[in-house]
Amino acid sequence: MSNELPVSNFIRHIIDTDLASGKRSAVQTRFPPEPNGYLHIGHAKAITVNFGLAQDYQGLCNLRMDDTNPEKEEDEYVQAIQDDVRWLGFDWSGETRFASDYFQQLYDYAEELIQTGKAFVCDLTPDEMRAYRGNFEVPGRESPYRARSVDENLDLFRRMKAGEFADGSKTLRLKIDMQSPNLNMRDPVIYRIKRAEHHRTGNDWCIYPMYDYTHCISDAIEGITHSLCTLEFEDHRPLYDWVLDNISIGNHPQQIEFSRLETLYVVTSKRKLKQLVDEQLVGGWDDPRMPTISGMRRRGYSPEGVRLFAQRAGVSKTPNVVDFSSLEGAVRETLEEASPRVMAVLDPIKVTLTNFDPATTGSRSAPFHPHHEEFGERLVPIARELYIERDDFAEVPPPKWQRLTPGGEVRLRYSYVIKCDDVVKDADGKVVELKCSIDPDTLGQNPVGRKVKGVIHWVSAEHAVEAEVRLYDRLFTEARPDAVRGDDGQYVDFKQFINADSLKVVTGYVEACVSDAAPETRYQFERLGYFVTDRYDHKAGGKPVFNRTVTLRDSWAKENG
RNA sequence: AGGGGAGUCGCCAAGUUGGUUAAGGCAUCGGAUUUUGAUUCCGACAUGCGAAGGUUCGAAUCCUUCUUCCCCUGCCA
Numbered sequence: 001m002s003n004e005l006p007v008s009n010f011i012r013h014i015i016d017t018d019l020a021s022g023k024r025s026a027v028q029t030r031f032p033p034e035p036n037g038y039l040h041i042g043h044a045k046a047i048t049v050n051f052g053l054a055q056d057y058q059g060l061c062n063l064r065m066d067d068t069n070p071e072k073e074e075d076e077y078v079q080a081i082q083d084d085v086r087w088l089g090f091d092w093s094g095e096t097r098f099a100s101d102y103f104q105q106l107y108d109y110a111e112e113l114i115q116t117g118k119a120f121v122c123d124l125t126p127d128e129m130r131a132y133r134g135n136f137e138v139p140g141r142e143s144p145y146r147a148r149s150v151d152e153n154l155d156l157f158r159r160m161k162a163g164e165f166a167d168g169s170k171t172l173r174l175k176i177d178m179q180s181p182n183l184n185m186r187d188p189v190i191y192r193i194k195r196a197e198h199h200r201t202g203n204d205w206c207i208y209p210m211y212d213y214t215h216c217i218s219d220a221i222e223g224i225t226h227s228l229c230t231l232e233f234e235d236h237r238p239l240y241d242w243v244l245d246n247i248s249i250g251n252h253p254q255q256i257e258f259s260r261l262e263t264l265y266v267v268t269s270k271r272k273l274k275q276l277v278d279e280q281l282v283g284g285w286d287d288p289r290m291p292t293i294s295g296m297r298r299r300g301y302s303p304e305g306v307r308l309f310a311q312r313a314g315v316s317k318t319p320n321v322v323d324f325s326s327l328e329g330a331v332r333e334t335l336e337e338a339s340p341r342v343m344a345v346l347d348p349i350k351v352t353l354t355n356f357d358p359a360t361t362g363s364r365s366a367p368f369h370p371h372h373e374e375f376g377e378r379l380v381p382i383a384r385e386l387y388i389e390r391d392d393f394a395e396v397p398p399p400k401w402q403r404l405t406p407g408g409e410v411r412l413r414y415s416y417v418i419k420c421d422d423v424v425k426d427a428d429g430k431v432v433e434l435k436c437s438i439d440p441d442t443l444g445q446n447p448v449g450r451k452v453k454g455v456i457h458w459v460s461a462e463h464a465v466e467a468e469v470r471l472y473d474r475l476f477t478e479a480r481p482d483a484v485r486g487d488d489g490q491y492v493d494f495k496q497f498i499n500a501d502s503l504k505v506v507t508g509y510v511e512a513c514v515s516d517a518a519p520e521t522r523y524q525f526e527r528l529g530y531f532v533t534d535r536y537d538h539k540a541g542g543k544p545v546f547n548r549t550v551t552l553r554d555s556w557a558k559e560n561g
Numbered sequence: 562a563g564g565g566g567a568g569u570c571g572c573c574a575a576g577u578u579g580g581u582u583a584a585g586g587c588a589u590c591g592g593a594u595u596u597u598g599a600u601u602c603c604g605a606c607a608u609g610c611g612a613a614g615g616u617u618c619g620a621a622u623c624c625u626u627c628u629u630c631c632c633c634u635g636c637c638a
Contacts, residue, residue, distance in 0.1 A: 232631095316574070366596095
């Protein structure tokens, strides 16, 4: 859990005011996803806000599946959503709720609305209804079926439920105001006939309630006090309130809207994410490049880091577009404290230590964390042949270079200072081996009379284990891949901006102590970044499989482009 | 006959019953420490609050006008 203090925001003001005035005596929130896709980074913020607020005010937060459209919703998603919320570190109040649990109550309230003359059965086709609705400039006209008697409406609605009418042939509508400038108030449909198998209620129902009607009542049934949602529902609030004001229900939660979170270089529309999965442009919903919660998990992001990011983004009504670097920064920050260090070489050059002597050349023990003794330590064995990173050697070094050069010296992390005496190349001129010599007086101490500034990581060729290492980069090359317009003014297909280099798989050499790591074990590979053993493909004792979560900050790379 | 929202540093975001020098985070730039060019630590970073007027001893906060951006015409959520 992050230790940052809650930041003041307008929702907290509302809650404070409600608590102070006695309007509310406790806080009850809810996170209400539709189980039609996987949760993404935007949902992570909504989850953090809803559960976080409940925690801060010693209240409760429910998890409710908004499952009123049987054509889109599946159990697979219900399961995944629950896993994601738990992984993020939150626990909901009681069982998972389902809007479908309230179908009977919803139906009963609908009959009540018919009885009080506030709802009617309408026979208009979708096209006719659209025409009657009018538009921004033109007021709507009342449906010719609006004047049906209570008895007729009741009879018709019951027969809708009984399955006497074809799909789409009739709807139940509220009688509000066809003149309203708010289109949501122009006699909105609250029930439609749809013969589709529901993931929970099967074929019990052939009529299904609409979101606007269902959501407010579900909130009220659950005793929600503050119903938080995104900005696009502001226009729906009058309808939310109208429904609760016109049925015999005791509780009236307050809907409060805040802006959704967006990050650059990703897409977060469920439809587009599904496209990436269906067209196999990524490995699945949990591909580590996906901005889904399960993707971030597999990438190695920590739940603490994701939460920290969400908290830092804040809660407001202004567009919440946050730099991707903010997410990475929050993740790094949590990983820095929590990850054991180990050395790995991902792009090796062989180094031969010409004066290596098994009798006198020693190995040191190194701590797993520079600031946390309790992480323990391990022996870092040295041998005649080593691997170092290709990037750490330059025949012609740029200015301020602190790494190995011909004739130059560098410190092997947790080992000796070495000097490069000879560069061996193949027929193409590619460096294939460096012959170096150890300064025997530099194990655990600085050389006398000179300073060696550079420190590089390395592994012993004979001791290290081979590992599959997946290097991830951003999925898109455009900051807003779904907002680029072509010459014709139309949006360009976002899939054109997929980064061809977003995944690179290499064979690396890692200290042997990682061999027995369980899946989802995080390490920092010194000087390279944070890596995690893959949730599925890594098996303890087998050839390790690592995903690069995020690189370390690198002011050198920054300076040198 | 349109309606609903929002504009405070590169990105977020406090601040709103008007009152001293406009919080904080991310990013950035300096510098110190460092056997990770990491971490950590210090320091810098809005005479300015979408614009213009006005009220006032005093305005990001009040008034007027203007302006930019976002959302809404599913029997989706």
